[in-house]
Every structure is written in C-alpha cells, then in structure tokens.
Amino acid sequence: MKKSVFFGSLVLAGLAAGVAGASTLDDVKARGELICGVNPGLTGFAAPDANGNYQGFDVAVCKAVAAAVLGDPMKVKYVPLTGETRFTALASGEVDMLSRNSTWTFSRDTELALDFVAVNYYDGQGFMVNKNLGVSSAKELDGATICIQTGTTTELNLADYFKANNMSYTPVNIADDAEGQQKFLAGACDSYTTDASGLAASRATMPNADEIVILPEIISKEPLGPAVRHGDNNWGDVVRWSFYALVAAEEYGVTKANLEEVAATTMNPEIKRLLGLEGDMGAKIGLDNDFAKRAILAVGNYGEVFEANIGASTSIGLARGLNAQWTQGGLMYAPPFR
C-alpha cells in the first residue's frame, strides 16, 4: 500500500472516471491476485479461522477460480461484504467476483446488472420449532410468533407463505443469525425461520438439539451462486467453467487424490477434455488447458468441497439433498465439456 497512490488517485479520480471496462480476466492476471467478495461470517460457507484464513464452501469457489486463472489457490484477497454492500461492491469494480451466498433472482440478474454464473448451493427457507410446541408442519403455525431477519428475502417469503395459506403470525424482528438463535432459545418466539442450511447449523450447536425439529416444508427457492459483473462475458465464462469443472469432476469420479492417476489411465474423451489432455478447452476462455485440473487439485471436486465444509462428516452435517449430482437425484448438472 503506497501513500502516494492515495493522493494520486484523488487527483486522477475526476479524469479517469468511467475508464473501467477493461477485461476483468486481464486485470486479475496483471494484478496476480483475485479479489473475491465473501460473507464476513456464515457458518460452513465463509468464515476466517483462528489464523485469519478464510475457509468454507463459498470460499472454495474463490480458490478454484484463483487456481484456474493464476495457478495458485492462495492468491485470493477476500473482501468481507455485508448484505448492503455486496452488489454495489461488485458493480463498482471493488471485487472481481462475488461468492457470497446470494440468491439468484430475476431482478438481481436484470436490474442490478449482475450475472449469476452458476448455482453452487440450492437452499430454501425452512422453519425451526421446539418439539413442545406440538407442531409437525408449517401449515400448523397459524398465530405463531416468528423470529425473522429484517431486510432480507426471507422476510418477504414468510409474508407470502402465510398470506397464501390464509394464516397470521406475529414477527419478532432480529438483526442477525446470532440474535435469532439466542431469541429462539430464550423462548422469545415459537419458531425461527431462515435458510435451511442456516437452521441446520444453528440446531447442531444448540444445547437441546434433540428437542428442536426443523419442519419439512421448504417455502422458497434460494439458488445461491457466484456472481460477476454484467457485460464481461469472458470473465463470466472463466468463473462458470472453473466451477463446473468441480461438478463434472465429481460426476466422473475424479478426486484431488486420484486426479493424476485418472489423467494417466483414462480412455474417456470427456474426462480427457476436462483435464486438458485433449481439445483446446482452456484456450477458448483465455486460459491454458490445465485450468480445470488446477482447480480440482486446489480444492477437490464438488462432492469433496461439500463434505469438507458442510457435509455429513462435519458438525454442521448437511445432507446432499438437492445438491447431489443429477445422477443421484439432485440438481448438480455440469454441461458437457465439449
């Protein structure tokens, strides 16, 4: 960080406004560092560990892209973004990409000029209640008090759902997940509603976890995915196919551990194209042919990333559900590498 840059940029500010628009891929390569917008703290998806290094399911996407573009998953600068600042930070060029559990919606895709390149986690809003309440379905929550985060899509979904089912509720407004969990445990509300992944993580840490149930109804679709600026399609392709490389790798059974072995022995042309042994795939998006191989080696395939951060082996213990491969009845479906 240079002081003179501060002064210089102040002066240049007026002159150079609007120069933005050069290719993000070239910027990232020239900088030698990917700037990735992440959640400042969401269990399992993005959070700094005791040494200050970001870890998580969303963070793995940043690492995969950095490995594909720069050859090193560590060359990422993580910018923690709040719900209010995330889209503006991307639009103004402060970050190269967003991997921050953002729901892909019509207006965000169009009006906010974002491009969601893929879906890395299919989430949905659910309800958590205490068993004592004697409720086994969200349809029985008529008249309940519900803890709800203000200013989020979950608030709107909740209102829609209760209206559609002709029920009423009393909202208890909370500011963040920690407060919601605390209020729910203290009995300030009958039910706590947020994304099902968040509910599962909260439940795992509650002292009376056996008495808490997550109701079966999922009342919204929350496809969460990485996003880039609208208009820089080449950069969008880079992020999209770096991610799909991980999904495809799982489908074809390529893991971090067996990658070299598979590369040496495989006869499957699709795998060969994925790993850069055939077809000039990398060159078509401005990278070299090993980009997918590097991404997989950096973080593992999609299934490995899932298991390591939020899967059944972690204390969060999320099931694959909708996020299983399409061959396993899920929605993870990488377009062909051809």
Added chain:
Amino acid sequence: MSNTSFVRNEMLPPAPPPVSQTGLVKWLRENLFAGPLNSALTVLGLGAAIWLIQAAAPWLLHSVWVADSQNECRAIVQERWGPDATGACWAIIRARWHQFLFGFYPMEEYWRLFVTFAGLLLAILPVLATSLPRKLLWGSVLYPLVAFWLLWGGSVWGPILTLAGFGLWAAVFLALQVRLGVVVAAGVGLIVAAVFWIYGVDPIETGLQSVLPFALPEVDSDQFGGFLLALVIGATAIVISLPLGILLALGRQSDMLIVKSLSVGFIEFIRGVPLITLLFTASLLLQYFLPSDTKFDLILRVVILVTFFSAAYIAEVIRGGLAALPRGQYEAADALGLDYWQAQRLIIMPQALKISIPGIVSTFIGLFKDTTLVAFVGLMDPLKGISTAVRADINWKGIYWEPYIFVAVIFFIFNFSMSRYSMYLERKLKRDHR
C-alpha cells in the same frame, strides 16, 4: 410553704447521640429512606439489583475458560455444576482474543503493534502532562509517520519522504509568510508539498530503496480489525479533527464571506447527515468515481469521513467556548497590538479550549464508540464484524453474550480513562475562584 425550687449544680453526663442520628442508621435514613418516595425507590432499586445478580451470578460463577468448542464448554459446566447449570463460555475469548484485539494482522508481526501502542503512550505523554520538557512534543508530532510505517510496513523511505513534503511545506510557508500573510503562504506551501507528494515521492522512494533497502513486510488494510482498527480510526480522527475543528470554528466566526459560508456549509452539511450515510459514501460511492484498478484504501476513506464528521461537531463545541469569552478579551488582544493569529494563539484559544474541554472529550468518546459503525461497510470492527466472524466458526456458533461483554469492558476502559483525564485537566486548568 417550703421552698422546693431546684437548682442543678452538676452537669448531665454526656450521652451518646440517639441511634437514629448516628452511624449506619443515620446514613440509611438520610440517603435511602428519607421519605415515602425515597423508601419506595430504594426498595424497588434493591429488588432490581437482586434480580439482576440472581440472574447473572450463577452464569458468571460457572465460567469455563478452557475448552475447544461451545459444546465442550456446556459439557464441562454440566459435569461440574449439575445437568441444569448454565455457565459463561469464556473459552471463545481465550481462543480468539487476538482477533478481537488485532483482527487478522499476521501473528509473527504482532511485535509491531506492541511497539506502536507503546509509542502511542510515549507520544501522548508530553501532550497530556505539561510538566515534561516541551521539546518532547516534536516526538509526538513525528509519531504518526512512525506508527504508519510500523502498522502498514513497506519501505522506510515512504514515510521519510512524506515527512520531507511537510518540511517543504514549512519552508515555503516561512519564506513567504512575511510577504503574503499566513493563509496565502500556507496555501502555496500546501500546493508545493502536494506536487512533491504526487510526482516526487514514488520515483525517489524507488531510487532510495534500491540504494539503501530497509523495509518491513507489508500488511494489507483488510488484515486490520478489532480494536486495532477502532484505535487506528479513532486516534487518527481525534488527532486530525481537533485542529480541523478549531479552523472551522474560526472560519464560522470570520468576517470573510467565502470563508464563513464554506465553514457554515461544511459544518451544517456534515452535522445534518447520519454517519452511516457518510460511511456508505466512503465505501460505495467513491469507488464509482475512481478508476477500477486504483486501490484507494477503504480504511483511509473511512478515516477521512469519520474525521470530517467529528471535526464538524468539534467546531460547534469550540464555537460555544468562543461565544463564552467576554468581548473584552478580544479587545484586550487588539489593544496589545497582536495580529489575528497571535491573538488567537495567545489569548483567545487557550481560554476557549479550556471552557470546551468537557464537550471536546465527550465528542471524542462518542467518536471512538462510533468506530464500531464501520461494520456496516464490511470492516472488521470488534463489536459486530469480529464477533460475527468468530461466531461463524461452528465451534463457537450460538455464543451470544461473552463476546459483547468482552468488547464492552475494553471500550469502557478506554472511554473511562478519557473521561477521567478530562476531569483532571479541568481541575488543573481552573483559574477562577468559583
């Protein structure tokens, strides 16, 4: 008829005062049960205090300091104090205290923070304690550059050349002051220094660095967090906003139309807008006007706007002090033949500042606490930013009160010291006989 008149001829032995007029009972009667209303309030207050202690004491007494996760804390509490016991899990602080204090600053560079903090104490000592030799103040003036270099690292020549720019400014000012007056000379000096900073520093720094390489590893701004961030923003804003506020207060009282309207406009605009709006401007809007590849540091942007914010308030506090000075003080200064700046420096400001001390310090305390608002623009403040990040670890998810209490205690220590110091200063500077 007998004479039964009685004349006492010895003194009554001294008796102890009645029970109700002495010791504890007297104190209780006077202070706690002086009437029906006071008695009722005492009982209510006592009830509230007992209720609070009853609610919090077991929780605090059952504290766990050593554990690897919240679940482990819970298991320990239940093992020691029974299955229904609840207890504070301070293990979260033990595991992550360094992040609450220093954010994500690299651990092997922590010594730089300790040196910087020790330097801060040394640097403010001559400012706070007037009995020390005045020459030490030059050390305090140089300290910010040293601190900047220590905190962010990089080549040592950067801060030295920045300092040289200030030297250039001072030299131009001294050379031109007699001919052009204070304000114009300062302005010309600033322009010369700015040209040097923009075009001179970088090439010279690169040159010097190649000849005499001496540098600390660079630390990026986004690794700052916790109380380190609060102190960097707070201390910088406090130090710069006081002189800026004085200038604005003087500007507002000036007879010159442009100076006056600019000062009034600045003060009223800044005071009319919430701090969060300014922070969002700093974090989001500015980036639109800058080329996308410039790295105009977010902390610097926030510091600038927090400084402006606090300067506007300081200006109004000092204006109050100026208004409290009798007209005769200004006239006396004129009668002595002092010019405007001399009069301000020697007669007006010392008195106006003394009157304003409580207001200035409470503005500073407010400013220091307001630094936690930077969480809204994604900076890692100790209260929300770091707490959220730490709670996102599945091991510590669901821990609610402990981080807040820890951060509150540290804030209290800082703010209480500031407040005590201001009271000491008021007593020391007291010149009247009220």
